[in-house]
Amino acid sequence: MNINFTLIAQAIAFAILIWFTVKFIWPPLLGAIEKRQKEIADGLAAAQEGKASLEIAEKKSAQSVGEAKQKGAEIISQAEKRASEILEDAKSQAKEEGDRIILGAKAEIDQEVNRAKETLREQVSSLAIAGAEKILLKEIDKKAHSDMLNKLAKEL
Amino acid sequence: MEHEGTLSSPSQYIEHHLSFNTQGAEASFWTIHIDTLVMSVILGLIAMGLIWMVARKATAGVPSKAQAFVELLFDFVDDQVKNIFHGDRHAFIAPAALTVFVWVLVMNAMDFLPVDIMAAIYSFLGIHKWRSVPTSDVNTTFALALAVWFLMIYFGIKVKGLRGWLHELYTAPFGSKIWVWPFNFLFNLIEYVSKPLSHSLRLFGNMYAGEVIFLLLGLWAATGVSGLVFGAILGAGWSIFHILIVVLQAFIFMMLTVVYLAMAHEGH
Numbered sequence: 001m002n003i004n005f006t007l008i009a010q011a012i013a014f015a016i017l018i019w020f021t022v023k024f025i026w027p028p029l030l031g032a033i034e035k036r037q038k039e040i041a042d043g044l045a046a047a048q049e050g051k052a053s054l055e056i057a058e059k060k061s062a063q064s065v066g067e068a069k070q071k072g073a074e075i076i077s078q079a080e081k082r083a084s085e086i087l088e089d090a091k092s093q094a095k096e097e098g099d100r101i102i103l104g105a106k107a108e109i110d111q112e113v114n115r116a117k118e119t120l121r122e123q124v125s126s127l128a129i130a131g132a133e134k135i136l137l138k139e140i141d142k143k144a145h146s147d148m149l150n151k152l153a154k155e156l
Numbered sequence: 157m158e159h160e161g162t163l164s165s166p167s168q169y170i171e172h173h174l175s176f177n178t179q180g181a182e183a184s185f186w187t188i189h190i191d192t193l194v195m196s197v198i199l200g201l202i203a204m205g206l207i208w209m210v211a212r213k214a215t216a217g218v219p220s221k222a223q224a225f226v227e228l229l230f231d232f233v234d235d236q237v238k239n240i241f242h243g244d245r246h247a248f249i250a251p252a253a254l255t256v257f258v259w260v261l262v263m264n265a266m267d268f269l270p271v272d273i274m275a276a277i278y279s280f281l282g283i284h285k286w287r288s289v290p291t292s293d294v295n296t297t298f299a300l301a302l303a304v305w306f307l308m309i310y311f312g313i314k315v316k317g318l319r320g321w322l323h324e325l326y327t328a329p330f331g332s333k334i335w336v337w338p339f340n341f342l343f344n345l346i347e348y349v350s351k352p353l354s355h356s357l358r359l360f361g362n363m364y365a366g367e368v369i370f371l372l373l374g375l376w377a378a379t380g381v382s383g384l385v386f387g388a389i390l391g392a393g394w395s396i397f398h399i400l401i402v403v404l405q406a407f408i409f410m411m412l413t414v415v416y417l418a419m420a421h422e423g424h
Binding site for chain 2: 002003004005006007008009013014015017018020021022024025026027028029030031032033035037039100111
C-alpha cells in the first residue's frame, strides 16, 4: 500500500471518463428521457382535451335532438290546427252557400206563387165575368157590371 | 495454488496475490501499477462505452431493453443527485455521479473473479503478478477521492468566489468573531483532510478486506478435504455477501461524491 504515480494516472483517467460522460453520455439520455416525458404529458393532455370535447359534443347533440323534437311537435300541432281551421272554414262556407241557395229558391218560389196567383186572379175574374154573362146575359149593363166586377177582382 | 513452484508458504501465497505488477523504480513515487491502471482503464472504457453506445442511439419513443436498463441507471443516479443537490445538476454533478457509480461498481465487481483461477490464467499468459481489482489499490481510491476533493475546492471557489471561500474557511462554522478564526480554520482544515481520507479509505478497506478474505478461504481450501468443503461453502457465502458490498460501496462512494460537491455549492 504505497502511494505512487499510479494515483495521478488514475486521476487523469477519472477526469477523462467524467468529461466523456458529461459530454457524450448524459445529454442524449437526458434529452431522450425528457422528450419522452413531454410526449407522455402532451398525450395525456390531448386525451383529457378529447374527453372534454367529446362531452361537449354529446351535450350539443342531445340539445339539437331535443330542439328538433320540439320543432317537429310544433309543426305537427300547427298543421293540425290549420287542418281544423280549413275544415271549419269549408264547413261554414258550405253552410253559407246552402243558406244562400235555399234563400234564392224560396224567393223564386214566392215569385212563382205570386205570378200564379196573378194569373189565377185574372183567370178567375174573367171566368167569373164569363159565368155571370152567361147567367145574367142581357139584363146586365156590360160596362157597369164589368167595372164592378173588376173592382171585385182586384179585392180578391 | 502454486503458480510458480516457489509459493510454498501461506504468507508467500498472500503476498504473491497482493503484489502489484509494477513498472519503474521500486519504492519510488514514479512507480506505476500496470495492473491497476490497465484494468481500471479497460473496465472504464467497456462500461462507459456500452452506456455510450446506448445513449448515442437513445430514442424518445419506445426504448429498447438496453436503453431501458441504461435509463433505469440514469434515473437511479439522477434521483439521488436531485435529492441532495439543488442546482443545475445536469451540467456536471449528475453525469459525474453516474461515472463514479458505474466505474467504481465495475472495478469492485472484479472482486467476483476467483483469485486463483485468474492467477492461473494470467500466469498462462506469462503474467505472474496481476491484481484484478483496481479499487483494492489505494492509489485508485485515493485518485478518485482527490479528484473529488479538487472539484470540491474548485466549485467552492467558483460559487462563492475566492474571497467568499477564504472567508468561510475562517468564519464557519463557529461564527465571524475574530478570536474564533483559528478554531474555524483548524476545524475546516481537519474537515478538508478527513474528507478525502475517509472517502478513499472506506472503499479501499472494504475491497482490500474482501480480497484478503477470499485469499484466506483459498488457503483453507488447500489444507485438505474438510478445508476444501468449508472453504468452498464459505467462499460461496462470502461471494454472495460480497455482491452487496460491491454495490453498496459503489453507491456510498457516489453518494459521498455528490454530497461533497453539493456541500461545496452551499454556503454555511
